[in-house]
Amino acid sequence: MMTGKRIGMESSLGIAEAVKLANADVVAAYPITPQTHIVERLAELVANGELDAAYIPVESEHSAMSACLGSAATGARTFTATAGQGLELMHEVLYVASSMRLPIVMAVANRALSSPLNVWGDHSDVMAVRDTGWIQMFAENGQQVFDLTLCAFRIAEDPEVLFPVMVHLDGFHLSHVVEPFYLMEQDVVDKFLPRFRFPLALDPDKPLTAGAFFPPGVYGEARRAQDDALRSVRPVISRTWREFEEISGRSYKPVETYRADDARVLLLTMGSFSETAMLAIDQLRERGQQVGLVRIRLWRPFPFTEFRQAVGNAETLVVLDRAISYGGPTGPVCAEVKAALYSEPKRPRIVSYVGGLGGRDILVSEFVEMIEKGTALAESGVEEELLTIGVRV
Amino acid sequence: MESFSVFVPKLVPKKDYFAPGHRACIGCAEALAVRQVTKALGRNVIVSNATGCMEVVSTPFPTTNWRMPWIHTLFENASAVASGIDSALKVLNKKGFINKRPKVVAMGGDGATLDIGLQSLSGAWERGQDFLYVCYDNEAYMNTGIQRSSATPFGASTTTSPAGKLGPGQTRPKKDLPAIAVAHNIPYVATACPSYPFDLMDKVKRAMAIPGPTYIQVLSPCPTGWRYPVDLSIRMGRLAVETGAFPLYEYENGKYKLSFDFPKLRPIRDYLAPQGRFRHLRDAEVDQIQENIIREWQKLKDKVEA
Numbered sequence: 001m002m003t004g005k006r007i008g009m010e011s012s013l014g015i016a017e018a019v020k021l022a023n024a025d026v027v028a029a030y031p032i033t034p035q036t037h038i039v040e041r042l043a044e045l046v047a048n049g050e051l052d053a054a055y056i057p058v059e060s061e062h063s064a065m066s067a068c069l070g071s072a073a074t075g076a077r078t079f080t081a082t083a084g085q086g087l088e089l090m091h092e093v094l095y096v097a098s099s100m101r102l103p104i105v106m107a108v109a110n111r112a113l114s115s116p117l118n119v120w121g122d123h124s125d126v127m128a129v130r131d132t133g134w135i136q137m138f139a140e141n142g143q144q145v146f147d148l149t150l151c152a153f154r155i156a157e158d159p160e161v162l163f164p165v166m167v168h169l170d171g172f173h174l175s176h177v178v179e180p181f182y183l184m185e186q187d188v189v190d191k192f193l194p195r196f197r198f199p200l201a202l203d204p205d206k207p208l209t210a211g212a213f214f215p216p217g218v219y220g221e222a223r224r225a226q227d228d229a230l231r232s233v234r235p236v237i238s239r240t241w242r243e244f245e246e247i248s249g250r251s252y253k254p255v256e257t258y259r260a261d262d263a264r265v266l267l268l269t270m271g272s273f274s275e276t277a278m279l280a281i282d283q284l285r286e287r288g289q290q291v292g293l294v295r296i297r298l299w300r301p302f303p304f305t306e307f308r309q310a311v312g313n314a315e316t317l318v319v320l321d322r323a324i325s326y327g328g329p330t331g332p333v334c335a336e337v338k339a340a341l342y343s344e345p346k347r348p349r350i351v352s353y354v355g356g357l358g359g360r361d362i363l364v365s366e367f368v369e370m371i372e373k374g375t376a377l378a379e380s381g382v383e384e385e386l387l388t389i390g391v392r393v
Numbered sequence: 394m395e396s397f398s399v400f401v402p403k404l405v406p407k408k409d410y411f412a413p414g415h416r417a418c419i420g421c422a423e424a425l426a427v428r429q430v431t432k433a434l435g436r437n438v439i440v441s442n443a444t445g446c447m448e449v450v451s452t453p454f455p456t457t458n459w460r461m462p463w464i465h466t467l468f469e470n471a472s473a474v475a476s477g478i479d480s481a482l483k484v485l486n487k488k489g490f491i492n493k494r495p496k497v498v499a500m501g502g503d504g505a506t507l508d509i510g511l512q513s514l515s516g517a518w519e520r521g522q523d524f525l526y527v528c529y530d531n532e533a534y535m536n537t538g539i540q541r542s543s544a545t546p547f548g549a550s551t552t553t554s555p556a557g558k559l560g561p562g563q564t565r566p567k568k569d570l571p572a573i574a575v576a577h578n579i580p581y582v583a584t585a586c587p588s589y590p591f592d593l594m595d596k597v598k599r600a601m602a603i604p605g606p607t608y609i610q611v612l613s614p615c616p617t618g619w620r621y622p623v624d625l626s627i628r629m630g631r632l633a634v635e636t637g638a639f640p641l642y643e644y645e646n647g648k649y650k651l652s653f654d655f656p657k658l659r660p661i662r663d664y665l666a667p668q669g670r671f672r673h674l675r676d677a678e679v680d681q682i683q684e685n686i687i688r689e690w691q692k693l694k695d696k697v698e699a
Contacts, residue, residue, distance in 0.1 A: 025481060025490075026481050028476075028477060028480075052488060053484060054480035054481070054483055054484040056477065056480050057520065058473060058516060058520075059512060059513065059515070059516030059519070060512060060513070060516070062473070062513070063472075063476070063512075063516055064473075066466065066467070066470035066476075066477065066513065067473045067474065067476045067477035067480070068477060069464075069470075069474050070441060070473070070474035070475060070476065070477025070481065071477035071478065071480060072477075072481075073464055073474075073477075073478070074439070074477070074481035074482060074485070075490075076481035076484060076485055078481075092467060093466070093467060093470065096466045100466070202439045202462040202464060202478065203439075203462055203493075203495075204437050204439065204461065204493070205493075206462075207459065207460055207461050207462045207463070208463075209452055209457035209459050209463050210462075210464040211442075211464050211466050212452035212457060212465070213448065213452055213453060213454065213465075215453055215454070218454055218455075
């Protein structure tokens with residue numbers, strides 16, 4: 001059931017459309033490539049009265065996220081967007097947003113980090129904020145960006161959740177690409193995303209102290225409680241996505257697979273490159289090879305159960321990372337995946353590839369190469385900590 | 394002041410919004426300033442507090458001294474958080490989701506205000522965000538152990554500007570943040586000191602009544618960091634004002650007004666002598682400080698008379 005008219009639109013504008021339909025109250029943002037089109041469009045919507053929101057044109061990303069803290073703590077539906085260096089400048093503020101359980105929604109147009117300067121896409125920025133306590137999900141195309149942004153508000157504001165949510169979209173490869181969209185009617189969105197009341201809002205009639213300091217005797221308990229809370233939101237996320245499917249016909253899962261049922265070799269990707277990887281899977285399937293694709297949609301909280309189920313029967317798992325953990329074990333996603341599978345009695349051999357850095361494409365032929373070379377390497381029993389794809393060595 | 398003391402205390406609200414039992418050092422003038430400021434603010438406010446002495450002494454979980462909605466997040470962002478609160482209140486009222494407009498107040502020490510938080514404060518001023526910012530200025534990073542800030546005056550010895558064989562401690566004059574505030578064309582800027590409580594509370598009320606960004610810098614003598622006996626905090630504030638080291642004035646709608654004028658300033662030596670942070674100063678350096686103060690005082694008088 002795809003409702004409404006199918007239109008072509010840049011993915012960034014699709015996010016702005018979702019924020020408008022969500023009736024956000026406050027947008028605090030600072031321009032940074034490749035996220036700019038999102039906040040430009042939002043500024044335009046506010047200027048034209050199409051979105052009744054306060055737009056705070058802050059002087060830095062640190063202040064963008066800080067203004068979001070104040071706004072969300074006052075009970076306003078709050079949105080921002082950033083990328084790369086901007087996400088890094090926000091870094092310490094991100095921890096506060098999650099620890100104070102503020103339901104902020106942020107789109108991140110994933111971008112490489114300096115130095116050297118590079119404004120194009122990869123996942124270096126995401127991996128650096130992995131442990132900030134936010135719910136994090138990856139979109140692969142424009143429609144998903146729109147859908148996940150709408151769902152993000154609903155998830156963040158759920159009384160059983162109250163965590164901030166990042167929606168990741170690949171810088172340029174997705175943010176700047178014109179994609180087909182089915183938008184939604186306002187009344188449908190209003191029903192799905194009703195007005196929420198933040199239970200801990202700053203209010204002179206109910207004074208509260210938010211952000212007290214925690215001595216050693218209580219700090220550990222607070223941290224443990226926060227982790228428990230974040231782990232417990234997975235059923236709410238799945239429930240929200242099921243409800244969204246009922247009104248949109250589009251389905252989302254924490255871990256999604258493509259032609260993976262009988263696959264002996266699985267490729268693992270996150271983000272927009274997954275669609276290119278699917279073409280590689282199709283090619284290899286045509287040649288009779290039992291290969292499939294696994295995509296992690298929900299990055300935090302990590303969907304351990306779903307992930308183990310998805311890869312449990314494979315012999316080989318080839319993981320693509322779009323970031324480097326300098327001097328560390330494999331790419332960051334691969335290290336997580338290995339940790340998630342270490343205790344499993346039956347687990348695939350794992351090969352780690354890093355590629356697509358700083359906006360470089362990974363071609364279908366290179367995905368094919370990763371799968372074939374990776375499988376051969378795994379079968380040979382040789383373990384290499386890090387292989388690169390498409391990089392001149 | 395004597396004539397005020399006869400009748401003014403009756404006008405001061407009995408209700409305290411900064412409860413007793415905080416863990417500030419004995420003789421802390423900053424805690425006293427917070428008490429006076431919050432008395433003047435009344436109950437219909439939301440406070441955004443920067444990291445620093447006041448946050449640490451007043452909120453060790455599960456206790457709090459704040460009888461008003463209060464939020465602390467980080468060191469350098471009290472103004473940005475206050476901006477978010479201000480904008481949220483505006484839009485939530487406009488959309489009819491709430492029906493109250495508490496005044497927003499941001500607070501921080503001199504490090505949080507003049508140094509690490511200056512960018513976010515300047516941004517909020519430039520955007521015209523509607524909140525009062527109160528800087529509790531004790532002239533160094535006292536919370537972390539008396540390190541110099543850009544509010545530390547010339548000649549003060551701190552742990553990161555120690556007086557040594559090669560120099561007199563802090564080698565630069567105090568950053569003039571009120572002047573920087575005025576340069577942002579905000580409607581109201583003032584200096585205050587808890588040694589002059591009625592003046593301080595009047596200024597807070599004045600700032601609260603003015604829409605848009607307002608700024609008050611409160612000199613908060615610190616016996617721990619300035620190294621004077623703990624019973625002299627009120628006297629140190631008075632001496633700072635009477636010597637011209639920290640003149641009290643207001644700036645409103647383009648006009649400066651001295652809150653306390655003196656036909657002749659007291660010698661700066663009276664202010665420096667009781668403080669351990671200035672103990673190492675030689676006569677030549679004291680003379681230099683005296684000259685600077687007279688020059689700055691004259692500049693301020695010129696602005697008042699302009």
